[in-house]
Amino acid sequence: MNWLQHLCQLLYDSHFGTYIRESDYAFSIIESVHVLAITLLVGTIALLDLRMLxxxxxxxxxxxxxxxxxxxTWSGFLVMFVSGFLLFWAEAAKNYGNPAFRIKVLLLLLVGVNxxxxxxxxxxRVHEWEQLDVSPWRAxxxxxxxxxxxxxxxxxxxMIAYF
Structure with missing residues (x-):
């Protein structure tokens, strides 16, 4: 077992991970907060992206x-990150081999580079083009x-739930 898989198993087996996973309410509340935070984050980002388009x-x-x-945007990111980490903690061992989770992590890295x-x-050089109706092609x-x-x-x- 490699170190990352071992770490995921430790998180999964922890009391806190088990509590989140087996609680009647914790996982669903955290997941709801995660979805709302993503809505705030992506909504604000989309507004700026659509303006540039x-x-x-x-x-x-x-x-x-x-x-x-x-x-x-930053508030949404912070809440999304914390709630996402808690969801991961609860299901780390399952997520380790989940192809949808791996794709999500890869896309998160790419969306950070963008x-x-x-x-x-x-x-x-935004001061040169910010008033244009349509931004330059790179933007x-x-x-x-x-x-x-x-x-x-x-x-x-x-899709994580379906793999």
């Missing part, structure tokens, strides 16, 4: 939308990648 709020600058939604690249490249590509990756994460997350 020129689909919504064309008259509002990209930076104004970003400044407005980022506190909500804004890193975006903010260190095209967004540095649109990042928006499409973001929407696609988050959609994949949601689908893979839902």
């Amino acid at each position: 020129g689909v919504v709020l064309r008259g509002v600058s990209v930076t104004r939308i970003a400044r407005t939604v980022f506190p909500l 804004p890193l690249i975006f903010h260190t490249t095209i967004y540095r 649109r590509a990042a928006a499409i990648a973001s929407l696609t990756l988050w959609s994949g994460i949601i689908v893979a997350g839902r």
Whole structure:
């Protein structure tokens, strides 16, 4: 057994993991909080992405939308991360070999790289294009990648229960 699989088994066998998994309410409450946090996170990200694609709020600058939604985005991310880790803790041994879970983790890594690249490249010059109805192609590509990756994460997350 490799170290990661061993760690997953330790989490799964822990009292806390067992409590979450076997409780009448804990798992479902945590899962509901997780879904609501994803809704907040992806909703705010989608708003900015759709603005960069020129689909919504064309008259509002990209930076104004970003400044407005980022506190909500980070709040959603924090709650999603904590609740997701608790769900993982409860089912770590099962998730270790679950292909849907592995796809979700891979997509989460990619969705983290996307804004890193975006903010260190095209967004540095946002003052040049933020008022345009449709953003430059690199910003649109990042928006499409973001929407696609988050959609994949949601689908893979839902599929975990079926593998």
